[in-house]
Amino acid sequence: MSDPALNTSETVTLTIPGELRFVGIARLFVGGLAARLDLGYETMDDLQLALESVLRKAELGDEVTLEAHVEGEGLSILVGPLRRDPLEAGAPHTERLELERLLAALVADAGSTTRSDGCWLRLDVRIPAGSGSA
Amino acid sequence: MSLSPNQLEENELLRAYHERGDKSARDKLVEANLPLARAIARRYAGRGEQLDDLVQVASIGLIKAIDRFDLERGVYFRTYAVPTIVGEIKRHFRDRAWAVHVPRRLKELNQMLSSLIQDMSAQLERSPTIAELAEAAGVEEEEVVEALESSRAYTAESLTAPAEEGSELDRMQTLGVVEEAFERTEDKQLLAVGIDALGPRERRIIQLRFYDGLTQTQIANELGISQMHVSRLIRRALETMREELERGGVDAEER
Numbered sequence: 001m002s003d004p005a006l007n008t009s010e011t012v013t014l015t016i017p018g019e020l021r022f023v024g025i026a027r028l029f030v031g032g033l034a035a036r037l038d039l040g041y042e043t044m045d046d047l048q049l050a051l052e053s054v055l056r057k058a059e060l061g062d063e064v065t066l067e068a069h070v071e072g073e074g075l076s077i078l079v080g081p082l083r084r085d086p087l088e089a090g091a092p093h094t095e096r097l098e099l100e101r102l103l104a105a106l107v108a109d110a111g112s113t114t115r116s117d118g119c120w121l122r123l124d125v126r127i128p129a130g131s132g133s134a
Numbered sequence: 135m136s137l138s139p140n141q142l143e144e145n146e147l148l149r150a151y152h153e154r155g156d157k158s159a160r161d162k163l164v165e166a167n168l169p170l171a172r173a174i175a176r177r178y179a180g181r182g183e184q185l186d187d188l189v190q191v192a193s194i195g196l197i198k199a200i201d202r203f204d205l206e207r208g209v210y211f212r213t214y215a216v217p218t219i220v221g222e223i224k225r226h227f228r229d230r231a232w233a234v235h236v237p238r239r240l241k242e243l244n245q246m247l248s249s250l251i252q253d254m255s256a257q258l259e260r261s262p263t264i265a266e267l268a269e270a271a272g273v274e275e276e277e278v279v280e281a282l283e284s285s286r287a288y289t290a291e292s293l294t295a296p297a298e299e300g301s302e303l304d305r306m307q308t309l310g311v312v313e314e315a316f317e318r319t320e321d322k323q324l325l326a327v328g329i330d331a332l333g334p335r336e337r338r339i340i341q342l343r344f345y346d347g348l349t350q351t352q353i354a355n356e357l358g359i360s361q362m363h364v365s366r367l368i369r370r371a372l373e374t375m376r377e378e379l380e381r382g383g384v385d386a387e388e389r
Contacts, residue, residue, distance in 0.1 A: 024286065027283055027286060028279060028280075028283055031264070031279035031280075031282060031283060032279060034263075034264055034279070035263075035264040035265065035275040035276070035279055038263045039263065039264075040260055040261030040263055041251055041255075041261040041262055041263070041267065041361070042261035042349060042351060042361065043261065044264070045350065045365050046350075048286075049365075049368070049369065049372075053372070095379075101345075102344065102372075105343060105347065
């Protein structure tokens with residue numbers, strides 16, 4: 001890989017319309033990050049599915065932004081703003097359980113945070129030293 | 135309505151499933167009617183979709199027919215099942231129509247990547263990276279990402295690997311084991327919605343991935359299929375569950 005990986009000070013951001021037909025672009029975004037960060041195919045595929053699940057289950061606004069940061073040995077992708085936290089206790093029970101179950105299996109950690117513009121969901125994956133991560 | 139011995143047995147099974155919740159009766163109904171689903175799928179072959187994929191879709195239609203059949207309506211099961219299966223296939227064509235325009239080079243690269251991922255995973259004892267796949271395939275990393283993405287969009291690709299032909303019934307026999315495993319889970323509310331719409335293999339894969347914590351590679355090894363195929367089946371299963379949830383799902387808290 002000739003290009004340098006993402007540095008900790010850098011953020012890669014993608015904003016797409018809050019419509020499901022743009023999910024494919026979000027997947028490509030993750031694919032591009034995986035290439036830069038030398039993530040294994042399976043880690044990439046799981047992260048793509050996690051992101052896709054969030055986009056399908058969350059209440060999206062007119063636009064949704066994906067922010068990728070490298071922190072230590074991990075990659076975090078923040079997704080937002082969302083109209084409601086899909087992981088909060090008040091979210092529809094079945095959907096919350098399903099999303100929690102999916103994210104628990106697909107990413108190292110997931111959580112939500114509140115910003116002035118609404119809720120943002122965070123998806124974390126580990127980037128082990130050396131190439132290939134899963 | 136004069137019923138043949140087979141139809142009488144079918145009605146008994148339907149009654150056992152609908153009135154007593156006998157899942158084994160449903161499994162027998164699925165197994166007995168798979169030839170019908172396959173026959174209907176064959177009618178729609180040669181229209182840009184692979185037969186294996188259409189059989190998969192037809193099987194989903196069959197399961198829906200079994201689940202929704204109303205014995206009190208006084209019609210033969212097959213009279214109800216055929217239009218349900220056909221409807222499922224037509225819906226599949228409608229939903230996927232745009233996807234068949236994936237360029238040939240991406241389809242070919244995707245097939246190559248599927249083999250490479252399988253071979254390199256075994257060789258490296260981990261998933262290959264995009265860079266490693268690109269080098270092995272002799273293409274740029276961006277092309278690898280693009281080709282992998284095309285497999286997400288292009289669900290017309292076979293959902294059933296050739297090596298799995300003929301083993302469908304064997305896998306169906308594992309359904310009872312899978313059902314027991316589901317019963318042990320704490321989140322039965324979640325599983326109650328949508329899981330019944332899945333075929334035996336999808337249920338098993340969902341169980342292995344999201345409840346037993348196996349990775350795609352481990353599932354691929356256990357089932358003897360490729361990692362990319364596992365990925366596709368997981369997505370298909372989740373999509374089916376989501377559709378079921380949207381169609382008739384009642385919030386589990388209300389149950």
